[in-house]
Amino acid sequence: MSTQVFDKHRVAVKRTRENLGNSRHLPGDFYTSTDVEALERTHIFGQEWLCVGRQEEFSKPGDYRTLDIAGEPIIICRSKSDTMRAFYNICRHRGTQVVTGSGNRNNFICPYHAWTYDLDGQLRGAPYTEEIEGFCRSDFGLKALQIDSWGGFIFVNFDPDCQSLLNSLGSFTDVFAPYRPEDCRMGFRIRVEYDSNWKAVAENFVDVYHLATLHAESFGTNQPLESYEFTTYPWGYTGRFKGLSPMTLDGIPRFGLMPWLSGDYLEYGYSAHLFPNMGFYARQDNIHWVSQWPIDVNRSVAELHIMFPEEFHERSDFKEKLADYEQCFNVVIEEDMAMIAALQKGFASKGFEPGPLSRFEKAVHHVIQYNLDRIYGPSQ
Structure with missing residues (x-):
């Protein structure tokens, strides 16, 4: 399968397909082309769980x-x-x-x-x-x-x-079963529209490279880059890091930790991505996740959610303390908003030339490979 965009950038795509140390980001046309978007709607959103x-x-x-x-x-x-x-x-x-x-x-x-x-x-x-x-x-x-x-x-x-959901999820269920999501309940949902292609939003949510810079004032310092351990899977990726990062501005959980976690799960948190469009973040006190959806080639929407053990919801001060998490989410959204819009503007510029990927962009690299596989096939 091919498009004018792919044919135009065949050499650049080959470079993107290389291993992380030699790879380059995709040309901007892959984020601005309606032909590419049509393939994504058919082969990604039309066929995946x-x-x-x-x-x-x-x-x-x-x-x-x-x-x-x-x-x-x-x-x-x-x-x-x-x-x-x-x-x-x-x-x-x-x-x-x-x-x-x-x-x-x-x-x-x-x-x-x-x-x-x-x-x-x-x-x-x-x-x-x-x-x-x-x-x-x-x-x-x-x-x-x-x-x-x-x-x-x-x-x-x-x-x-389609294949069954469990076959599609693969080992995702084993990795995150200890967090017992079935015993958690949702706290809130925030809907955000972005002036950017949905892939730029998805890649932003798996990009830990920018945490220490763009999110230094919110939660970035709670996730030291050097502590990240990346693992890729057929269903997505995980990034495990040492420390607490509950998504409060002071880095302190408001309800204590999940009562069923033990061992390393109390010391480490996970940032993960489930293909095609679900960022998944398992922490010591909560699970939060974000789904990204295309509106058109230049606009997208994300829905951000958080959930806690059901017993936390029964506390008399739950709503009051939940507001601290929502405040942090809104700060992070505001920090990202202008930067994500700037990405789209850059993609459309004839001056844009894709740069190399950092080792902290391993998840971004993996997500890009998945998207190319789905719309063009793994051999392209």
Whole structure:
């Protein structure tokens, strides 16, 4: 598979494909080309398992949330049979969205012509269709997506022939099982829009090279670069570092540590990435994660979340102390915002020439290789 961008930069891509010590970043066209973006929507977001939420967000039958994933509107809901379901948020009549936002409903009623679907996606009402010859409601249910979960995280896949979620996750489940994410509950979600390609945002979140500079005033000093131990996997990467980094501005956990952690897990934290778009950060007191989604080739959105052991939520001062974490998140977001926008402006400049990767950009290098593999194949 090839594009004009790939053909134009074939030599540069070959250099990017080299081992970390000899590699260069990608040319800017890979972050500004609509042709490349179209391939990513098809071969990455259209075929991979994507994390879209947590089980506790859908605790009751009828709980639902709508999302836009790389241009595809979807619904996540818990059915009356207590089963998690995922559908295209597209009415089978004219294609309008049948519901917006989030909340709790007994059914989904299209606002255009009142076609009505139950929580299993079956069409239950369609005014005046009894006049249509051969019309059968069972032929016009909402189109379903693959859906599965691990550790309380909910994943969807647009590919009906995809591999199982557990096969896709691989050893990710073993690495992070000691943190018992299934026994944690979400504290908050922050949605941020960036004036940049989604890959630039994803690479920023795995780039530890910039922590000591851009984030020196927030959390960068809590993660000494020299302590990082990088490991790459087919599913992504981990960066293990020594020390506490709970995402509070003073570096002090507000609720103590996870009661089930022991040994090295009390001394080390993890920064990780699960392909294609999930930054995953396991710390001694919390797990926080961020998902990056394309809006268009020059704009993207990230959703940042944090969760804690369920017992922490039961404390009377939980909301008060949780605000300290949200404050830190907002400071870090502000620190990143202008820099990520500057990346996109640089990518579009004819003066941009890709530079070499630092040894602290091992995760960035690995993420770039994955993206190239998915859209062009590993031989390119």
